[in-house]
Amino acid sequence: MRAVGILEYGRPDVLEVIDRGIPDPSPGELRIRVAAAAVNPTDLMLRSGELAAYMAAFEPPYIPGMDVSGTVDAAGAGTLFALGDRVMAFVNPFRPQGGAQAEYVVVPAADTVLVPPGLDLIDAAGLPMNALTAHQALALLGLRRGATLAVTGGAGALGGFVIELAAHRGLRVVAEAAAQDEPLLKQLGAEIVVPRHAEPTGAPPEPHAAAASLAERYRTAVPEGVDALVDAAVLGAPVLGAVRDGGAVVTCRPGPLAPPRGIVRHELNVMAYPDKAAALTELAALACEGLLSPRTDALLAPSAAPEAHRRLAAGGVRGRQLLVFDGAFDGRRPAAS
Structure with missing residues (x-):
């Protein structure tokens, strides 16, 4: 089978389409014939070597990707899915x-769910990792209806899902955006x-100062501070000025x-x-139901994985880039919606 492989850490061009044997599921697992798999920031960290410590026990090539959609191709003992079921999974x-x-x-059945008939199977690949992360963020906060939530990076995949889920749950959402x-x-x-961005005053501000200035603009909008x-944009300590005393912050990367x-x-x-x-x-x-938006940005062949990494690293991607593995790929690249 074809797979996107990392034989050595480095820049996007180290990504290759490689050939590997087809895996077999164990009890409690499913084998999915992949329709599409999304490209995530974690893939960039894996490819660059930032996550090498987590891969030290394994031999390359390493296969990136944390969310997938497709059809059940084989099922291990103890699973309740049927062959041909349309599914999506966290990987x-x-x-x-x-x-x-x-x-x-091959994925655990416990990390897999059916794709409803009204949801496009390829678009469903854009949901599991980022939408699940947004779901976890709101679960950690446990905010009551009417509470005020600020979101950085709202136009990105994770931030967008946080906004939609928060609004659906009755939270007042404040988010930053370019015009x-x-x-x-x-x-x-x-x-x-x-x-x-603040009004231009000359030389571009340093990142720390820019985030602090953003916190001030949040405070202008919500003088008492957000709850x-x-x-999601990983701005760190400087943006905490937006939060009221005794409030809460959800961080998306480890670190002090x-x-x-x-x-x-x-x-x-x-x-x-x-x-x-x-x-x-x-x-x-x-x-x-249309209450959560997969927002597919581009459908790409597996060989285009290096370009997907470059685009994601450059910023400004407004949706999910999906690598399409099924035989029906025709090169379509729909605009973000």
């Missing part, structure tokens, strides 16, 4: 067989959109952070999120 790439970007992927993204964030459910912040003023920090770890199937079932239903 752990930190294992000997690697991640989702291959023609066939061209303001209509998108309003469509996703942000009640208040804060300008991403919580999901930092000592929030001031009694602010509680929650760290995302979607790998450890319990009962993924229940959350994925809810997310699939919301997507089918």
Whole structure:
């Protein structure tokens, strides 16, 4: 079978389409014939070597990818899925067989759910990892209806899912955006959109100062401070000025952070999120009802993985880039929606 492989760490061009044997499922596992697999920031970290410590026990090639959609091709003992079922799944790439970007992927049945008939099978590949992460962020915060939530990076995949889920749950969402993204964030459910950039005053500000300035603009919009912040853009400590005393922040990357003023920090770890199937079932239903937007940005052949990595690293991707493995790929590249 074809798979996207990392034979050595480095720049995007180290990614290759390789040939591997088709894996067999063990009890409690499914083999999925892959329709599509999404490209995520974690894939870039894996490819560059930032996550080498997590792969030290395994031999290359490493297969990236954390979410997948397709059809059940084989089922191990103790599973309740039928051959041919349309499914989507969360995939752990930190294992000997690697991640989702291959023609066939074996996954635990517990991390797999049916794709509802009203949801496009290829688009469904854009849901599991980022939507599940957004679901975890809101679960960690446990905010009541009417609470105010700030979201950085709202136009990105994770931030967009956080906005939609939060709005669906009755939260007041405040998000930052460049001018061209303001209509998108309003469509996703942000009640208040804060300008991403301050008025130009000369030389571009340093990143720390820019984030601090953004916190001030959040405070202008919500003078009392927001109840919580999901930092999907990984801006860190400077943006904490947006949060009220005793509020909360959800961070998306590990690292040192000592929030001031009694602010509680929650760290995302979607790998450890319990009962993924229940959350994925809810997310699939919301997507089918139009309350959660897969927002496919591009459909790409597996050989285009290096270009997908370059685009994601450059920023500005407004949706999910999906590597399509089924035989029906025709080169379509739909605009983000």
